Amino acid sequence: MEIIEEKNNIRLRALDSFVPKHIFECGQSFRWNFDGMGYIGVVGDKVMRVVEDGKDIIFEGCNVDDFYDTWIDYFDLDRDYGSIRSKLIEFDSIMKKATVFGYGIRLLNQDPWETLISFILSANNNINRIKKTIENICMIYGDKILWRGQEYYTFPSPTILANSDIDTLRRCGCGYRDRYILETAKKVVENEAKLYSLRMLSYDEAIDFLLKFSGVGPKVADCVALFSLGKYEAFPVDVWIKRIVEALYFEREEICKEDIKRFASNKFGDYAGFAQQYLFYYARENHIGNG
DNA sequence: TTCCAGGTATGCA
DNA sequence: TGCATACCTGGA
Numbered sequence: 001m002e003i004i005e006e007k008n009n010i011r012l013r014a015l016d017s018f019v020p021k022h023i024f025e026c027g028q029s030f031r032w033n034f035d036g037m038g039y040i041g042v043v044g045d046k047v048m049r050v051v052e053d054g055k056d057i058i059f060e061g062c063n064v065d066d067f068y069d070t071w072i073d074y075f076d077l078d079r080d081y082g083s084i085r086s087k088l089i090e091f092d093s094i095m096k097k098a099t100v101f102g103y104g105i106r107l108l109n110q111d112p113w114e115t116l117i118s119f120i121l122s123a124n125n126n127i128n129r130i131k132k133t134i135e136n137i138c139m140i141y142g143d144k145i146l147w148r149g150q151e152y153y154t155f156p157s158p159t160i161l162a163n164s165d166i167d168t169l170r171r172c173g174c175g176y177r178d179r180y181i182l183e184t185a186k187k188v189v190e191n192e193a194k195l196y197s198l199r200m201l202s203y204d205e206a207i208d209f210l211l212k213f214s215g216v217g218p219k220v221a222d223c224v225a226l227f228s229l230g231k232y233e234a235f236p237v238d239v240w241i242k243r244i245v246e247a248l249y250f251e252r253e254e255i256c257k258e259d260i261k262r263f264a265s266n267k268f269g270d271y272a273g274f275a276q277q278y279l280f281y282y283a284r285e286n287h288i289g290n291g
Numbered sequence: 292t293t294c295c296a297g298g299t300a301t302g303c304a
Numbered sequence: 305t306g307c308a309t310a311c312c313t314g315g316a
Contacts, residue, residue, distance in 0.1 A: 027297070123298040129314065130297080175312025180299085217299045238297040280297095 001077065003067070010059040010067045017081035018057050019104020020050045026105050026281035027240075028227045030118050030131045031155075042138070043074055044111070045154050047147035061147060076106050084274050091268060094248050095275060098282035105277050108227060112195050113188060114155045115228035120180050120215040122223075129173060136172035137161075158192055161185035180215025187213060203231045218257075226273040235264040235272040243289035244279055 002013040012018070020039045024032040032041035038051030038060065048071070049060040059071060072078060085099040117137075122130050134155075141156035141164060156164075162185040169178035188195055198206040206229055210221040219238055225231035235241075237257045245260050246252055255263070268275040283289050 119297085120299095124296065124311075125298085126296040126314085128296095129312095132314095170312080173313075176310090177299095177312075215299065219298060223297085236297085240297060 003064075005064055006058075008061055008063070010062045010064065010071075011053070012057045012059070013055070015057050015077075017085070017104055018075070018106060019102075020052060020057070022102045022104035022281060023075075023106050023108070024050075026102065026277045027284075028108055028277065029110060030127070030134050033131075040152075042145065042152050042154060043070065045143065045145060046070060047145055047152045073109050076109055079106075081106060084271065085278075088268075088271055088275055088278065091271075091275070095278065098275075098278040101285070102278045102281040105281060107232070107273065107277060109230065110228045111155070112198065112224060112228040113158055113192075115224050116184065116188070116195070116210070116213065116216070116220075117155075117161070117181060119220040119223040119227075120184060120213075121174060121177055123177065123215065123217075123220065125175075125177075133173035137169070137174075140168060140172060158185050158188040162189045177215055180213075183214035184216070198225075199229050203233050206231060207234075218261075222261075226276070232273040233265065233270050235261055235268070235276050237261050237264075240284065240289065241276060241280055244283035247289040248279070248283070 001015045004011040004013060024034075024039050024041075029041070031043075032039045032050075035049070038049045038058075040047065040049045046066060048062050051058045051060055059067065062071060085103065088095045088099050118130070118134055121133055135153075138153035138155055141160050142153035145152045145154065161181060164182065164185070166178050166182060169181055174181055194209070198209060201209070203225060206225050207218075207221045210216050210224055211218070216224075219236050222234040222236035226234035226236060237245075237260045242255070242257055242260050245263065246255055249263070264272050264275065
């Protein structure tokens, strides 16, 4: 990867395995939106647009300091995804197709707190409404950022949400999950450092801790573990991945979620999380598992 | 009008 | 422990 500093931009040349559409539409994040030119997102207190320019990737509105301080880790740029795909291809022909199709996927290292709240909101919900609700929460409780003439908002801290109220959260569109958000925020505030130290614990220890939060079950805990704690053995099983695995591996036979997870853990081991993302993107884009 | 959407909490046997 | 059921809400 060659890093070229341009005026207000960072240009990345010869960057392997990086396709914005693959990264932002494989189900791992809710705050990146395509604006016709690229994907704009808010991470921490930074706004950036990711644009494809031929074989280059441009991080618009990014300086060198931010690139090294924030974005290398966020986009997992130090990891060799080519070797991950090579490893996955060894498992079976299904994974081969999925990794060839979604060759530009990367797992983002997102903020655990934001990921926790976002996926609590995802329960029994649809993606458009989840995104809208998160934006509402940020507009009401976050800090305003002006970026190229447009207003963006940070994701509010645990303390701010812990001091919020049910009625306002309900008006943001949380629905019955408002109570889970408030209870979880209060619990996180009691020991915020612990949430950020889960990265150092084992997968099982991290999951045990996450399951104690209100509104967090096995699926949400796995999403937080995979998308913000670097627990790549996690394999979140939602209704989509359940249908996808049934369609691709079990000739559409009905399998319970626990058995799907067990199957994936046994088969893919420490690569389960990567496998989940390639499978999810491949199947969703090709309408596999839709019935 | 009814049903469904990236699950979880709750009550009951 | 295992199963059934309710749950906000907006769009199809």
